[in-house]
Amino acid sequence: MHKKIYLAIGVFLVLGHSLSAQTKRLDLEQSLGAKPSLTKPINRIVGWADADHYIESDVQARQQYQVHVKTGERNPYTPPPSSDVDVYVQDNDIFIRQGANAARQLTHSPEDEEKNPTLSPDNQYVAFTRNNDLYAIQVSGGREIRYTTDATDVIYNGWASWVYFEEILGRATRYKAFWWSPDSKTLAFMRFDDTQVPMFPIYGAKGQHGYLEQTRYPKAGDPNPEVRVGFVPVEGGNVIWADFNEKDDQYFGEPYWSFDSGNLMVQWMNRDQTNLKFYQVDPKTGSKNAIYDEHQNAWIDLSHSERITYLKDNKHYILKSDKTGWAHYYLYTLDGTLVNPITEGKWQVSALELVDEKNKVVYFTARKEHSATVDLYRVDYSGKNMQRLTFGDYTHQVAVSPDGKHFITTYSNVSTPSKVALLDNKGKLIKELADSKADDFDEYKYAKTELITIPTPDGYALPATITWPTDFDETKPYPVIFSIYGGPDAGTVRNTWKDVANQHQHWANEGIIQISVDHRASGHFGKEGVALMHRNLGHWEMIDYITAAKWLKDKPWVAKDKLLITGHSYGGYMTCLALTKGADYFDYGIAGAPVTSWDLYDTHYTERYMDTPQDNPDGYKNGSVLTYVKNYKGRLRILHGDVDDNVHMQNTTQLVDALTNGDTPFELMIYPGSRHGFAREKSAYDRKERYRFYYQYLLEKPMPAGLK
Secondary structure, eight states, X not given: OOOOOOOOOOOTTOOOSOOTTXXXXXXXXXXXXXXXXXXXXXXXXXXXXXXXXXXXXXXXXXXXXXXXXXXXXXXXXXXXXXXXXXXXXXXXXXXXXXXXXXXXXXXXXXXXXXXXXXXXXXXXXXXXXXXXXXXXEETTTOOEEEOOOOOOSSEEESBOOHHIIIIISOGGGTTBOEEEOTTSSEEEEEEEEOTTSOEEEEEXXXXXXXEEEEEEOOBTTSOOOEEEEXXXXXXXXXXXEOSOOTTSSEEEXXXXXXXXXXXXXXXXXXXXXXXXEEEEEOTTTOOEEXXXXXXXXXXXXXXXXXXXXXXXXXXXXXXXXXXXXXXXXXXEETTSOEEEESOOSSSEEEEEEEEETTTTEEEEEEEOSOTTOOEEEEEETTSOSOEEOSOSSOEEEEEEOTTSSEEEEEEEETTEEEEEEEEETTSOEEEEEEEOBOTTXXXXXXXXXXXXXXXXXXXXXXXXXXXXXXXXXXXXXXXEEEXXXXXXXXXXXXXXXXXXXXXXXXXXXXXXXXXXXXXXXXXXXXXXXXXGGTTOTTHHHHHHHXXXXXXXXXXTTEEEEEEEEEEETHHHHHHHHHTTTTXXXXXXXXXXXXXXXXXXXXXXXXXXXXXXXXXXXXXXXXXXXXXXXXXXXXXXXXEEETTOSSSOTHHHHHHHHHHHHTTOOOEEEEETTOOSSOOHHHHHHHHHHHHHHIIIIIIOSOOOGGGO
């Protein structure tokens, strides 16, 4: 396979510069981020009030200001309400507040909670779900309209099935699965039938008898919910169903209404997730018309926040797709005709920042100069006249003015604390606005971080950031903390400043090397690289992490028996795999909420990469931590919340069963009442125990009193 390396080799061990001015050392409180050090707080840019004023959030006054781009005049800013109507649920009923008027109660069913109340665009109706059926209530007269009547404990109208909530529509929806048409005359919704989806019980230990949560959770290879897309007129009446067969093994992504409410664009995908189609569906008849058809050999990501951006001309949309092996933008007409690619090449676009329809110019961010940095670019609709607008070897976080004439960038790299600058749309610097570097920054002796690459035997250059011990001596061996996530297209290595609050300065002061490494399928090498994970999760990640471990242990400045790897969720999976499959190379691990066998995780996520267990039994076996438990050595600490509804504690329980059967030493911590992220009240304890583990096994000395 042909591979081009797009990562420049970092300058290695650039530590010989003069430290004569750096005489102070961060004390314990400073190194832990408990009090300011190295950097100072700067005001945050949160957007634009209008084309001439950017919005600045003052960290000291805790107040927002609008600042004129030319004069710098600064005045208090209050965000205008998106509507003068506020709708909310209180005591299980819906209330509405209009302007300065007192709140008014709309529903009166305290025994049955209304969920996701959503105001129609014309402010005349509030749609909601109650007991898994779809309703609306008229704001003026209080008339309640019931659109569906067939809900049960396994049939939901306008309320998402768990796998759609988690993997497709997203947790931000709070299970909402209905959408108002722009003209407020029609509601589109999804109907879910979980009858065939297996029930997964989650036991909570509170109270004398405990309690049981039961979720229809389809694990890899299980039946998925049957889904229909329906339309109802706002005044009520018969449901018009879109012309799909709910018995087909399929997925539907988030739909989009056309500007004129004439049709609904529905994203459809086969169960194998290799074929994505866009259908225009007529809400009056349910008839559908395919306007886009994409195939990929590995998989297609069904939905993300900006797959489609409709233009206000009501004639075009911009599509984001990685169908060439790299994520790029394409201009399409509404009927699905490709006008032209807007961007192309072996690099990745990140996000659309502004579409200037008047001048037919697109402003977007991309990882073009280096896969670990982000820059702002402008390009014509035609794909011509592309220009980089940001500067230097930095990662830029930008806010573009509504007219596209200015933008503000908050930028940094591994050796430069965050700065803020105002530029015009040609990339010309107008004004430096802020610098977070503390006034006494140069007086401190602190740990340096570098962006480097680690070569693989087959030609990849794996991006990595490494933070050196404060008093680094390359003739002395140091323990290593290797932090990872590891999921597909989910790299964590970025060329940005590391804030002291993440404690890396403390561990550097204690003499620990800290490194993060991204593998070949982490997104740095485009979808071309990510697609290598198809049908073999855990394979290339472990190969590349072992390569990094070998690279480290070949160095005289790395202790041969003190390499610790740590991560959460997918990172927990990789950590467990490192202490089993990779046990010859990793010595310690701290794994949070790990997947331990992919047949225990949900259909949509798992099968996207692995296909089903029935189709790919070898891939599932080879990707399971349980397969390699016999190789376990070192010391692993496992953490899990007992009511985790995402990665079930079942994963950890099965691993613990295998480890105890093998009579092998490990540590286990269960956090009662915690989901996939540990409850806040457990975090301080968890952090203290992590510190204890580092001191006990990496540093072999007592933990300082200030950390307890």
